[in-house]
Amino acid sequence: MLYLYTLAMYLVTPIIVLRLLxxxxxxxxxxxxxxxxxxxxxxxxxxxxxxxxxxxxxxxxxxxxxxxxxxxxxxxxxxxxxxxxxxxxxxxxxxxxxxxxxxxxxxxxxxxxxxxxxxxxxxxxxxxxxxxxxxxxxxxxxxxxxxxxxxxxxxxxxxxxxxxxxxxxxxxxxxxxxxxxxxxxxxxxxxxxxxxxxxxxxxxNLKFDMPVPYDAELKGDELRHQWGRLRPAWIAGSTHEGEELPVLEAHLEVLTRWPDALLLIAPRHPERFKLVENSARSLGFTVGTRSADRVPSASHQVFVIDAMGELMPFYAASDLAFVGGSLVPIGGHNVLEPAALSTPVLVGPHTFNFEEITLTLIQEGGATRVSSAEELGAHVLQLLRDEPRRDRMGMVARIVFDSERxxxxxxxxxxxxxxxx
The missing domain is CATH 3.40.50.11720 (3-Deoxy-D-manno-octulosonic-acid transferase, N-terminal domain)
Structure with a gap:
């Protein structure tokens, strides 16, 4: 078996090199x-x-x-x-x-x-x-x-x-x-x-022991001050192809209720930064980006976080977080980052990469599962309307995070x- 496996690896190496190119x-x-x-x-x-x-x-x-x-x-x-x-x-x-x-x-x-x-x-x-x-x-x-x-x-x-x-x-x-x-x-x-x-x-899980940046909440508060403390703001973190369009469509629903609402969106892979920005513009949104504008302004309806390793302050600044890789069968990404900052969490149906953590958060009340892309907008609207529920979810999410370290x-x-x- 090892011989056959190694032979197969040598045979596919030219294909691997072409993929790299x-x-x-x-x-x-x-x-x-x-x-x-x-x-x-x-x-x-x-x-x-x-x-x-x-x-x-x-x-x-x-x-x-x-x-x-x-x-x-x-x-x-x-x-x-x-x-x-x-x-x-x-x-x-x-x-x-x-x-x-x-x-x-x-x-x-x-x-x-x-x-x-x-x-x-x-x-x-x-x-x-x-x-x-x-x-x-x-x-x-x-x-x-x-x-x-x-x-x-x-x-x-x-x-x-x-x-x-x-x-x-x-x-x-x-x-x-x-x-x-x-x-x-x-x-x-x-x-x-x-x-x-x-x-x-x-x-x-080692991720429960991840250090929460000491200044994440402070930076989040500064961001919130920049774009307006009373504006509803939600974030879609670590999104993939097949998720950005549903997220943008969900934000169109949100804007019918709150015309000044802000969507922060952070694609998982850098090669998708420009694609997502262009998609948002094509749908008629006023768009800002981290690379060009640094922080959202009062006029921005969608803000693309086109930078790596900068999610935590934006999670801290948001009213709720949708964690990507879960509307499509990627398996979901790290729900602990928003949980660590007491931010309520939304996930899609595909969370097998973080199966037990996600289930624990849902069962304890720190997260909610969205069964399909079409339902995302309704769930975001429900949570934005209900501040006491968001506060409870955020508190529970942080308790779950702390208890598992x-x-x-x-x-x-x-x-x-x-x-x-």
Whole structure:
């Protein structure tokens, strides 16, 4: 199975390269540093590094408190952070600057993985959430490098996707020293995939331990002052194709009741910034953008947040937040960011990426599920009309967020034991 898998990886490599070139037409960072994806980069000249892999922006944000804890507890150990996407890379730079060594994760080809390992020389490998790459995992085992999966989650869809390679995935998971699962459901799915039950511990979600920027609420208050404290304002965060148009149509409904209402919209991917701005203008909205206007003015009906890593103050400034990736089958994004700022949350029907967190928020009353795109406008209108309900939802959301913290401490205990061994 490993031979066939590796052969398949070599066969699809030309297609992968063509995809890189194609995506680079729209997003130039895909053309930069592409050699890193094959393990070609200048060796940083250290050994015994602590290596954390986080695929993209969401995983980097989840890993932030853990990386900071590693930096604090192991100040003399070099820290390596790998990502797959340019947006993830940019987020690493924003959060950590030069305090970590960042490089793209190599493709799961034996020569690329070997070259990567020889350059970063890790003493511990930490995979955030779910990335099962057999050649990478076997390379860690063959070199005696302890491998952990932390904040481990496995949706039903991902489980079905791994099943056709069941025996190979089970062997790869045999290389893992510890799996720190987000929930009992995730732990059960990893067991079903073939992981050793004795290596699985339910530690909770690292994202509950994410630092809430100390000035997020202050900046949110300043934003609110800029555009008018009495204006109804709602935000659609981390939206995808297939969601922006329903969001804009929902805002048309809102404007029939509150002509001065403001929609803040933050597309998940930078290549969609201009598309969303143009879509809003084509529907007749007066549009502002973060890059051109910095803050919404009294005349703006829609404001596009065309910047990365700036959502928190806007969540703090909003009356309610719709969290994207949930009206389309992406699986939803991080509902904890608005919850941490006591902002009521709306989500669509597709939240399998954050299944248990979202259900907890809904059951406790901090979030509401919208069953379809057509219903979004009605739900936004209901919440904007009902300030006491918004206040209750925001308070409950913050209580849920605070009550679930502590995963980083539990994961760090596991890391300490592995490194001592």
């Amino acid at each position: 194609a995506r680079g037409v729209r997003y130039r960072d895909y053309h930069k540093r592409w050699r890193e994806r094959f393990g070609f980069f200048e060796a940083p000249g250290f050994a015994g590094s602590l290596w954390v892999h986080a695929v993209s922006v969401g995983e980097v944000n989840a890993a932030e408190p853990l990386i900071k804890a590693l930096r604090n507890d192991y100040p003399n150990a070099p820290l390596v952070v790998t990502t797959v996407t340019p947006t993830g890379s940019e987020r690493v730079r924003q959060l950590f600057g030069d305090s970590v060594f960042h490089v793209y994760l190599p493709y799961d080809l034996p020569f690329a993985v070997t070259r990567f390992m020889r350059r970063v020389r890790p003493r511990l490998a930490i995979i955030v959430e779910t990335e099962i790459w057999p050649n990478l995992y076997f390379a860690c085992r063959n070199r005696g490098i302890p491998l952990m999966i932390v904040n481990a989650r496995l949706s039903e869809r991902s489980l079905r996707g791994y099943k056709p390679m069941g025996s190979l995935v089970a062997r790869a998971l045999g290389c893992v020293s510890q799996i720190a699962a987000q929930s009992r459901t995730d732990a059960a799915r990893y067991r079903e995939l073939g992981a050793d039950p004795e290596k699985i511990v339910v530690t909770g 502590g995963a980083v401490k539990r994961v760090m205990g596991m890391i300490d034991r592995l490194l001592q061994e």
